[in-house]
Amino acid sequence: MKKEKSKGDLPVILIAFKEGGENGGPYTSHKRILNSINSDKYQLKPFFFPRSRVIFSPKGLKNLVKQIKAEDAVGMHIVGLQLEGFVAMIVCKLAKIKILLAIHGSEAETTNLNRIKKSLLSILEYFTVKNSDIVYGVSDYVCNWPICEYSKHMIGTIYNLPPLKKDCYLKSNLRKELGIKDDEVVVVSTGRIVKEKGFDILTDVIRKFSSKDNLSFIIAGDGDYKKEMECIISKSEMKEKVHFLGYRKDINNILSSSDIFIICTKHETLCMSLQEAGINGLPLIATNVGGIPEVFDESCGFLIENLDIDGFANALKTLKDNKDMRVRMGINAKNKIMSDFDSNAILSKLDQAYLMLIGKNK
Incomplete structure (x- = not known):
């Protein structure tokens, strides 16, 4: 009789995290993967990259390589592209382990870098893709980027995992805690509060309304634009109608207390916040950019052109004044997210990618 392998005998795949990245989509995505996969063919372990600039020094890189080797890992699932992805690729190469690269974003999409910096970083991103063993994008939009053509083995799109059903549809006392009336329409926006995510646009949208409107806003998240926005x-x-909650772990609790979700981001590869809001049954208002149209269509809410402040405000007013529309679009959003982002299908694709990484699948 063949002896079953213990967990300690299985090949180790490291799942990369960035310290201090809890407020971002890649961190949440990898956390859900770590909590959802329990294989008898490999074991997943978290690996944390420090946010300190020490990792860019020879000593810092050497220490990271030493830590990786101590794990006796076969490979690492890293997040890219950008500078952090390049550093992760370098240390994996130095540690002589295989690389599964998930492309969540690119510096080419950022709006706060000059042309020279973008050009330099695009070169680093090219080397990251070129030197990764397996690559996938988190949306079809990403997979159509020209840089993906340089991959040794591009396996297509693997969407981010949505939140677990048990974490959604929660009963919450948040309205009462914030002093929001039961009949008030609550608009929520979550994520990194930075201009790139459109919170400067949302600020102008909010100012289109008055205190007489039956409308309150909840802003959950942190970032370098938060103080200016406040x-x-x-x-x-x-x-008196806008509540800043800061970084929160109980996002589903906040969503279950809300009526409408809005995000005015200027670029986006997929948007996990929309997944979370949709699966909680909220109608969605978002910018028509990047991979966002893959998340929802106009049966679920409103897709607004980039920087269109009046467009966002008009969509909010329409939903504020029409409860039946809010309910109908919320139901459609929930059904679409559950159908298009089926957890079992996503986990199956990830499992196949991990088996490729350890050489158990071609």
């Missing part, structure tokens, strides 16, 4: 809102007529 300052601007504090001087507006809506100052």
Whole structure:
């Protein structure tokens, strides 16, 4: 009789995390993977890259390589592209382990870098893709980027895992805690509060409304634009109607207390926040950019052109004034997310990718 392998005998695949990245989609995505896969063919372990710039020094790189070798890993599932992806690729190569690269974003899409920096970083991103053993994109939009053509083995799209069903549809007392009336329409936006994610646009959208409107806003997240946004809102007529919660782990609790989800991002490869809001049954308002149209269509909400402040405000007003539409679009969003982002199908694709990484599948 063949002896069953213990967990300690299985090939180790490291799942990369960036310290301090809890507020971002890649961190959440890898955390859900780690919590969802329990294989008898390999074991997954978290590996944390420090956020300190020490990792860019020879000593810092050497220490990371030493830590990886101590895990006796076969490969690592890293997040790219960008500078962090390049560093992860370098240390994996130095540690002589295989690389599964998930492309979540690119510096080419950022709006706050000059042309020279973008050009330099695009070269690093090319080397990251070129030197990774297996590559996938988190959306069809990403997989159509020209840089993907340089991959040794591009396996296509593997969407981010949606939240677990048990974590959704929660009963919450958040409205009561914030002093929001039961009949008030609550609009929520979550994520990194930075201009690239369109929170400067959302600020202007909020200012289109008055305190007389039956509308409150909840902003959950942190980022370098948060203080400026709070300052601007504090001087507006809506100052009593906007609640800044900071970084929160109970996002589903917040979503279950809300009526509408909005994100005014300027670029996006997929948007996990929309997945989370949709599966919680909220109608969606988002920018028509990148991979967002893969998440929902106009039966679930409104796709607004980039930087269109009036477009966002009009969509909010339409949903605010029409409860039946909110309910109908929310149901459609929930059904579409559950269908198009089926956890079992996504986990099956990830399992196949991990088996390729350890040489058990071609």
